[in-house]
Amino acid sequence: MAINDDKRVIIFDTTLRDGEQALQSSLSPKQKLQIAMILDQLGVDVIEAGFPISSPGDMEAVRLIGQNLKNATVCGLSRAVDKDIDACYEAMKGLDHYRIHTFIATSDIHVQDKLKKSFDDVVEMAVRAVTRARKYTDDVEFSCEDAGRTPIDHLCRTVEAAIKAGATTVNIPDTVGYTLPYEFGNIIKSLFDRVPNIDKAVISVHCHNDLGMATANSLTALQNGARQIEVAVNGLGERAGNCSLEEVAMTIKTRSEYMGGLYTGIVSTNIARASQVVAGVCNEPVPPHKAIVGSNAFAHSSGIHQDGVLKNRSTYEIITPESVGFKENNLHMTARSGRHMIKSCLASLGYDESTYDLDDVYARFLKLADRKGQVFDYDLEALLFFSPDKEEETQFELESLNVISGGKNVIPTASVRLKIGKRTRTESGTGNGPVDAVFNCITRLTGIRCELTNYVIAAKGSGMNAQGQVDVDVMYQGRQYHGKGLSTDVIESSALALIHACNSIYRARIIADEKLENKEK
Ligand SMILES: CC(=O)SCCNC(=O)CCNC(=O)[C@H](O)C(C)(C)COP(=O)(O)OP(=O)(O)OC[C@H]1O[C@@H](n2cnc3c(N)ncnc32)[C@H](O)[C@@H]1OP(=O)(O)O
Ligand SMILES: CC(C)C(=O)C(=O)O
Known part of the structure; x- marks a missing residue:
């Protein structure tokens, strides 16, 4: 895929591949297609739909998705092994455009203890894999698995060899979420300083969240020259997850001036729906406090915050719920709410302050809230109509x-x-x-x-x-x-x-x- 704008960040979505790896049961081709269609509408650029060699079902999913996408490019993952790359071709052949993503680990621990190879063997396998994939498509991505723990000399050598072999995107994964933002930024910077053919490929990053750094590391990488980030909706992914699509997309949009004017093709108003569909199909509920898409992300429950939001939403909302596709914010009434909130709720029900004694209603509200936990607008209205001994009477x-x-x-x-x-x-x-x-x-x-x-x-x-x-x-x-x-x-x-x-x-x-x-x- 060719995007000739240095400010445009390519969003590579791996919800259906790395995200799916984290689920307790794998998705069917139809379930994957349902999510892929939502991702397409969301404006992601590349959809990593699966690992075709993995199972007949995943091969079918990649094929089905490739045939149905309207805008995004479909991509299949493969090890640096001929049969995996051929399986990617099998799944996507006949499409106008598709990406083969091939990878091999480059860190000492993975090379020695997992692959049981020498580093030279690994570079040779990388070159062979990229060359083979290029026979099938001109859109080839290569990843140095566990790049975050790879000695920088080895990383530079692998990246240079992969680009020379024809990789059009080179991905630098922090596979185990080990690096810190400053450290990861420096890895990307070193690649730009040291790899002579770096300008021939798009540099991508794929950050995991083991230490909670996935979003910060991805953004730092962009500030150091990366132009593709690999993400998943709701941050799904192996272990603690991948970098969350909604977090990076909204940070780039909200802090554009600080991000050097970078932008993405994400239609932000489709984010909430994408999050809900992914959570539902994957049977992975979104935690209430999840940034951007959690049910509490736009809720205000304490009096001082509610007072601020009622006067000017921007006091406590750096982005609006509407901008990510939620209808509105939520102001919950609890014993931590103050008079401004009570007055505002009663006003929305049509009661002017001159018709009730605010201090009296507030004192009764607090007693009710201490008993009930959360108070709703109809509970508050009942305080105006029923005497204290009757306000909770049940029929x-x-x-x-x-x-x-x-x-x-x-x-x-x-x-x-x-x-x-x-x-x-x-x-x-x-x-x-x-x-x-x-x-x-x-x-x-x-x-x-x-x-x-x-x-x-x-x-x-x-x-x-x-x-x-x-x-x-x-x-x-x-x-x-x-x-x-x-x-x-x-x-x-x-x-x-x-x-x-x-x-x-x-x-x-x-x-x-x-x-x-x-x-x-
Ligand atoms: C960081 C990541 O997320 S990588 C992607 C991880 N995703 C997945 O593993 C999901 C799909 N995987 C699968 O369906 C299966 O694991 C398969 C089909 C890929 C392989 O299955 P099997 O052949 O039974 O092998 P198994 O998974 O047990 O072991 C992996 C083998 O691949 C090797 N391998 C691992 N990564 C690579 C690579 N990038 N390139 C080449 N070989 C690799 C391992 O060293 C091991 O080889 P060995 O059998 O010689 O010891
Ligand atoms: C295959 C690669 C990109 C990966 O998933 C990882 O390193 O985490």
Whole structure:
């Protein structure tokens, strides 16, 4: 691939190769294709789709992806071995354009203890591999595996030989995430100073995150002349992962002046979707605090931060959630929130400060937040309408629960008894699983038809005492409600969570009726 702009950074995505290596089960060709299409829309330049010699499935995945990409170049990985390179050709032959990526380790420990070869043998294998790959395509990448721990003289010699043999991209991996940014920057600088034919190839880096340096090392490499970085969505990759695509893409965009005007082809507004698809298909949830794409990356929960963000978002947001494809930021109300947050939330619900006593509402809010942990807008509104002894009064209470579920031939059936006000009622019903059957009963008993938008189950504690916590989000008449349930029985936790949400909805309905009555008066 030819990009003739010295400021343009080539984004080589290895989510489907190095990222996939880190998964507990490998991806099918169809799953890989689904991710590849998202990466193509994201604007990555090269997609390393797999290791064709590895299995018939991976060969098929590389072929399928190559046939379907609209913009990005497909790439297959191979050892410095003839049959691997031939397998890459087999997978991609017939395409207008494709890349073969071949590699061999150059560090002493890998050469001696893993490959059991001499360094001279390794250089010879590198040259042979690049030469063979060049017979198939004019887009050949060569990597010196474990370059970060390779003596610089050996690295210079290998890079020079690979370029001479026809490599158009030479990759310098910090395979075990060992180097520090200053050190890694110097390795790249030394290559530019010492390798005579360095200008004949694009210099790439592939940094792992074992010491948490992958992003910093990749950026330092760019500042020292590298023009391709190898990345993975959500930072997936062997062990602690690869350099994360979203982190480098957004750093280059956000700190462009400091990065010497470098830019990428990444469509940043597609980042959140790419992250979610990769997390879902790979069954690798994104940690909440993951930079750029974590659910907490644009959340503000403390009073001082919320006050700042409400006055000017830039006080605590260096990039906007919208710029990476999230709808908005989140301001969570907890006991760490301050009056500005409470006032703002009530204003968004239509309450002017002149209609309530802020200090009084705030004091009650704090008591509620200390009890509940997180307070939602409808909880806050309830403080205005209900006296302190009534603000958490419940309309629905679980009395008992019975569930039958089992193998293929059993229709999941539930029977639920609820206390509703002063009465008790029972309903039975079926569903496509035990939780669904319970939810159907609760819907009929409460008369509240809400849509379940999120269901999360997590273990609290461990061993015999572990409890299952279920958190649900439901949508009712355009408003989101949350419910939480905790029990040693996860079906009961689920029921408690939905009942919790229904109680909030019930209170919100009373408030809505009261507001309507006041309006009509
Ligand atoms: C740093 C990285 O991420 S490198 C990429 C790692 N990815 C993968 O390994 C996933 C795909 N791998 C596979 O499917 C298999 O390991 C295969 C098909 C590549 C090889 O399988 P096998 O032939 O059964 O060998 P195995 O994996 O057990 O051992 C690797 C062999 O390749 C050799 N080897 C390792 N890297 C290279 C290389 N770049 N060039 C040449 N030979 C190499 C090893 O020394 C070892 O050789 P030996 O059998 O003579 O001891
Ligand atoms: C094959 C190379 C690029 C690699 O994955 C590594 O060195 O980590």
